[in-house]
Amino acid sequence: MQSLKAQILEILSEDCRTPLERIAVMTGAEMEKVAQAIDELERDRVILQYSPVINWDRTDRERVEAMIEVRVTPQRDMGFDAIAGRIYRFQEVKSVFLMSGSYDLLVLVEARTLKELALFVSEKLSPLESVTGTSTSFVLKRYKQDGVIFVGESTDKRLAVSP
Amino acid sequence: MSERFVSPRVAQVPPSGIRRFFDIAGTMKDAISLGVGEPDFVTPYHIRSAAIDSLLDGETQYTPNRGLLSLRKEISEYLRLRFGVSYDPEKEILVTVGASEAIDLALRVSLRPGDEVILPDPGYVSYAPCVTLAGGTPVPVPTRAEDEFRITAAEIDAAATPRTRALILPYPNNPTGAVMTRDELVKIAKVARDRDLLVISDEIYAELTYDGEKIAFSSLPGMMERTVLINGFSKAFAMTGWRLGYACGPEAILSQMNKIHQYAIMCAPRQAQVAGVQALKKNRENGYEDVETMRRSYDRRRRVMLDAFRKMGLSCFEPRGAFYCFPSIRETGLTSEEFCTRLLKEHKVVCVPGDAFGASGQGHIRCCYATDMHKMLEAFSRMEQFIRTL
Numbered sequence: 390m391q392s393l394k395a396q397i398l399e400i401l402s403e404d405c406r407t408p409l410e411r412i413a414v415m416t417g418a419e420m421e422k423v424a425q426a427i428d429e430l431e432r433d434r435v436i437l438q439y440s441p442v443i444n445w446d447r448t449d450r451e452r453v454e455a456m457i458e459v460r461v462t463p464q465r466d467m468g469f470d471a472i473a474g475r476i477y478r479f480q481e482v483k484s485v486f487l488m489s490g491s492y493d494l495l496v497l498v499e500a501r502t503l504k505e506l507a508l509f510v511s512e513k514l515s516p517l518e519s520v521t522g523t524s525t526s527f528v529l530k531r532y533k534q535d536g537v538i539f540v541g542e543s544t545d546k547r548l549a550v551s552p
Numbered sequence: 553m554s555e556r557f558v559s560p561r562v563a564q565v566p567p568s569g570i571r572r573f574f575d576i577a578g579t580m581k582d583a584i585s586l587g588v589g590e591p592d593f594v595t596p597y598h599i600r601s602a603a604i605d606s607l608l609d610g611e612t613q614y615t616p617n618r619g620l621l622s623l624r625k626e627i628s629e630y631l632r633l634r635f636g637v638s639y640d641p642e643k644e645i646l647v648t649v650g651a652s653e654a655i656d657l658a659l660r661v662s663l664r665p666g667d668e669v670i671l672p673d674p675g676y677v678s679y680a681p682c683v684t685l686a687g688g689t690p691v692p693v694p695t696r697a698e699d700e701f702r703i704t705a706a707e708i709d710a711a712a713t714p715r716t717r718a719l720i721l722p723y724p725n726n727p728t729g730a731v732m733t734r735d736e737l738v739k740i741a742k743v744a745r746d747r748d749l750l751v752i753s754d755e756i757y758a759e760l761t762y763d764g765e766k767i768a769f770s771s772l773p774g775m776m777e778r779t780v781l782i783n784g785f786s787k788a789f790a791m792t793g794w795r796l797g798y799a800c801g802p803e804a805i806l807s808q809m810n811k812i813h814q815y816a817i818m819c820a821p822r823q824a825q826v827a828g829v830q831a832l833k834k835n836r837e838n839g840y841e842d843v844e845t846m847r848r849s850y851d852r853r854r855r856v857m858l859d860a861f862r863k864m865g866l867s868c869f870e871p872r873g874a875f876y877c878f879p880s881i882r883e884t885g886l887t888s889e890e891f892c893t894r895l896l897k898e899h900k901v902v903c904v905p906g907d908a909f910g911a912s913g914q915g916h917i918r919c920c921y922a923t924d925m926h927k928m929l930e931a932f933s934r935m936e937q938f939i940r941t942l
Contacts, residue, residue: 414856414859415853416852547590549574549578549583549587550573550588551587552677
């Protein structure tokens with residue numbers, strides 16, 4: 390049996406707009422208990438934000454994205470945390486991960502134009518003291534993100550009535 | 553003109569009530585359907601992928617009649633781990649084309665002309681016709697919402713005659729969502745022993761039990777020798793279109809079922825069997841993650857649907873298994889058929905009239921909650937509107 394919090398997380402990860410009342414029905418728990426559990430999940434920073442998965446390609450917003458592999462020199466006592474902090478504070482940076490393998494940090498960057506993004510790398514990222522090298526790859530097409538498939542239409546292939 | 557070539561025994565079997573309703577529903581575009589009888593999940597990708605690999609590897613031949621031994625071994629292990637029953641993969645398991653074939657085989661093997669078969673009413677649409685086609689006589693036993701749609705040992709005993717040969721025990725139940733308790737099953741086991749009945753236990757929805765114990769009837773003391781356990785991949789693994797089921801039981805019965813199967817069918821499709829191996833093996837290794845994830849999702853939607861019907865003022869027994877609610881619509885003054893037809897024509901929501909599953913289903917409708925949450929909520933608001941106009 391899953392804990393109430395695990396059930397709530399599963400429900401919200403599928404649809405973060407599920408109203409409190411329906412979560413209570415779905416889990417069979419009282420609404421106050423659900424509200425309290427969500428408060429705790431937010432307070433403990435388990436739930437950080439409620440944001441939709443957006444297919445920006447279907448909007449008129451201009452946008453380019455790149456994944457940048459960054460090699461850095463770790464700092465004494467701070468390891469990679471200090472340099473990661475320098476990088477993730479830039480507004481253009483959407484995600485930063487410390488990676489195993491041939492580079493250290495994977496940085497997801499978003500900008501309005503190709504030029505803006507290139508300038509971010511050459512003027513903000515590369516000059517940082519501990520950064521020893523970068524390799525930038527632009528995102529061409531998004532197939533799937535956060536478990537959501539972006540391409541094609543999903544249709545119900547079932548018969549309308551079956552035994 | 554050509555009717556003279558049709559056997560009276562087949563001609564007398566009425567067409568499925570579901571089929572009749574399907575023809576009406578088929579003409580309605582944009583209707584929201586709560587009338588389906590299958591999962592809304594697509595078969596998990598790793599399972600589909602295993603079947604694709606097998607095709608690419610050129611595995612396009614017949615398999616043994618009883619099914620791939622690797623599959624029978626996985627089935628045996630699955631039943632042991634999940635239900636605590638033990639079947640010999642060599643002799644006591646037969647892989648069939650869906651659980652439906654297994655039901656048909658069990659009846660054809662066991663019935664003599666005129667033998668009676670007890671079955672709960674309402675129940676799955678194919679039991680009574682399959683009994684008739686096998687030369688037997690179906691004896692429906694009404695079940696009621698007040699009794700949570702459980703068939704009782706006393707009712708079975710009362711319905712039994714010296715001609716009674718078998719009992720079909722389909723729990724969790726389609727269309728009601730009823731599940732049995734261990735206590736009642738123990739009592740039924742006693743009646744089965746006293747009356748010397750074969751029990752055909754259709755456990756296709758067993759994994760979709762939300763409340764209460766998941767019990768294989770053959771696990772009860774002494775029941776192994778008189779039970780044909782029927783199960784399959786359609787519901788637990790979202791594999792309806794693959795048509796993969798199985799029967800487990802005593803060798804004396806299974807070998808005769810296999811005889812019909814080998815003459816009529818030969819074997820279940822190889823790719824479906826390969827997919828079945830993948831489904832059971834991977835889930836055995838990962839703690840039945842596919843099954844549990846889907847079960848949790850159905851359970852949440854079950855609660856939402858039940859809550860919605862109760863708020864609409866329809867009395868609804870709490871279903872504890874399968875993926876259907878079976879609310880009463882008696883208070884509306886309409887028959888099941890009238891309710892469903894008007895709901896479809898006036899508000900474009902498809903439900904199945906309860907009497908399609910037997911006379912005792914009159915006054916109820918079957919609604920499937922294996923349906924996208926947003927569509928389901930829209931369907932509820934249309935139903936509510938409809939009920940207000942009555």
